[in-house]
Amino acid sequence: MEFKRLDDGVEIPVLGLGTWTMGGSHSADRSLDNLWVSVIRSAIELGFTHIDTAEMYGGGHCEEIVGEAVEPFRRRDLFITTKVWKDHLKHDDLKNALRGSLRRLGVEYVDLYLIHWPNPAIPLKETMTALEESAREGLTRFIGVSNFSAALMDEAQSYLKDERLIANQVEYSLKHQSPRGELLPYCIRNNVTLIAYTPLAKGDLARWGHNVLDEMAEKYGKTPSQVSLNWLISQDRVVAIPKASKLEHLKDNLGAIGWRLSREDHEKLTKAFKKSTTE
Numbered sequence: 001m002e003f004k005r006l007d008d009g010v011e012i013p014v015l016g017l018g019t020w021t022m023g024g025s026h027s028a029d030r031s032l033d034n035l036w037v038s039v040i041r042s043a044i045e046l047g048f049t050h051i052d053t054a055e056m057y058g059g060g061h062c063e064e065i066v067g068e069a070v071e072p073f074r075r076r077d078l079f080i081t082t083k084v085w086k087d088h089l090k091h092d093d094l095k096n097a098l099r100g101s102l103r104r105l106g107v108e109y110v111d112l113y114l115i116h117w118p119n120p121a122i123p124l125k126e127t128m129t130a131l132e133e134s135a136r137e138g139l140t141r142f143i144g145v146s147n148f149s150a151a152l153m154d155e156a157q158s159y160l161k162d163e164r165l166i167a168n169q170v171e172y173s174l175k176h177q178s179p180r181g182e183l184l185p186y187c188i189r190n191n192v193t194l195i196a197y198t199p200l201a202k203g204d205l206a207r208w209g210h211n212v213l214d215e216m217a218e219k220y221g222k223t224p225s226q227v228s229l230n231w232l233i234s235q236d237r238v239v240a241i242p243k244a245s246k247l248e249h250l251k252d253n254l255g256a257i258g259w260r261l262s263r264e265d266h267e268k269l270t271k272a273f274k275k276s277t278t279e
């Protein structure tokens with residue numbers, strides 16, 4: 001695995017493991033629990049030590065699966081991210097939500113706790129106070145946001161006294177390039193890590209059949225998925241969390257590291273997909 005600097009003396013793997021739909025979508029589905037536990041364990045053994053989950057995934061059951069999966073590993077070797085749902089952004093609700101996540105995950109702390117989505121109905125200052133307290137109490141090592149614009153991040157940061165927002169998790173891929181406008185430059189200026197979700201456009205960018213992507217895959221002797229992920233992690237401050245539930249996909253995605261697209265080829269890909277990008 002390769003790593004990027006998250007904060008002073010702390011690194012984050014350039015590729016983590018997404019877990020959306022493991023254990024159900026909006027409610028629990030327990031039918032494939034054994035499969036998910038073994039997928040996550042295989043991923044960790046391969047080097048995907050950053051696991052991304054959320055209290056909303058599978059109505060909390062995804063966190064239980066992650067908890068069971070990580071049990072045999074040393075806690076300090078893992079980087080566990082979870083997220084508080086947007087209905088739980090009042091002070092006490094957030095604190096209870098985090099306690100619930102820790103209980104389901106079976107850990108004493110998470111590495112990164114994110115506000116899953118903004119909620120204009122709840123004062124951001126109240127949420128940030130609760131988030132900061134959670135870090136101070138040692139329940140999370142770092143705090144951040146997800147699906148926040150640069151302007152909203154700035155506002156959120158202004159309510160923090162001692163902590164800083166370390167990351168913003170947003171959709172970012174060749175097919176969804178909008179963070180290149182304002183958000184990524186903001187992250188670079190403020191030492192914020194941009195965690196790219198849906199980095200393979202739900203698998204579409206892992207398939208052959210996109211002209212320039214195919215051309216680059218052939219040129220570098222890589223697969224479309226490896227080129228698509230390399231396009232992301234080649235960028236300053238960007239890491240990605242592809243979800244893969246097949247061992248062959250996990251191994252394929254690992255091939256995105258250890259090499260780099262040339263600057264010219266990176267730009268060619270950016271331009272080729274920009275035409276069809278959803279901004």
Ligand SMILES: NC(=O)c1ccc[n+]([C@@H]2O[C@H](COP(=O)([O-])OP(=O)(O)OC[C@H]3O[C@@H](n4cnc5c(N)ncnc54)[C@H](OP(=O)(O)O)[C@@H]3O)[C@@H](O)[C@H]2O)c1
Nearest residue numbers: 018019020197198199200201202203206242243244245246
């Ligand atoms: N913060 C947010 O609001 C938010 C929103 C969406 C997602 N997320 C997070 O981001 C993670 C990733 O996003 P995502 O799950 O939406 O989409 P994604 O990672 O872009 O795509 C996942 C799909 O790609 C397939 N895939 C992965 N690697 C492949 C490969 N090498 N070859 C062929 N197919 C491959 C997977 O198939 P298999 O499963 O069959 O291997 C799966 O169907 C989520 O799981 C979640 O943790 C966060």
